[in-house]
Amino acid sequence: GDSVTQMEGPVTLSEEAFLTINCTYTATGYPSLFWYVQYPGEGLQLLLKATKADDKGSNKGFEATYRKETTSFHLEKGSVQVSDSAVYFCALRVYNFNKFYFGSGTKLNVKP
């Protein structure tokens, strides 16, 4: 079945460090892929998306490339800030299906 696996957290980094959060997926169809961010006490916000192979989603310095050959959608940022501290969720949707599949979330702590 369809599923998303993302790296366990928490991930603790110093400010200005490079970030990678791994996400791999299994899908029976042609999925769209998403990264969401959740700040404490809030709902999930869409961070970026990619709808087909080799697409790169980007927003607020974050990037992720849809790699069909490795079924991956890793989240990267070149220089993290304290304000990036949050929980990050990887998700997929198979085209025109109603259900979304979420990873378990990765908590990022950025220290000054």
Place this chain on the structure above:
Amino acid sequence: SQTIHQWPATLVQPVGSPLSLECTVEGTSNPNLYWYRQAAGRGLQLLFYSVGIGQISSEVPQNLSASRPQDRQFILSSKKLLLSDSGFYLCAWTVDRDQPQHFGDGTRLSIL
């Protein structure tokens, strides 16, 4: 532009009491609507989703129910709350094809 509203933001209820959480979407028609629960520090659990008025799909057997009385209104209910119903409840909407979900701000439910 589209917006999603959830209320209340916070709720404290005694065991055995009823529950009604409401979610409304503005700026779109015939959205797919979703209820998720998030336990503290955990991922998302899909509870219900709806593709149209009166159409509800239940994902997890439990003492909760959902209803969609109008196109852009989604209600989560319980007749008798259990301690295990505590959590952070999130409503979300999407439209067809490869579009992402958009989340409300959530309701934090504490059962005493």
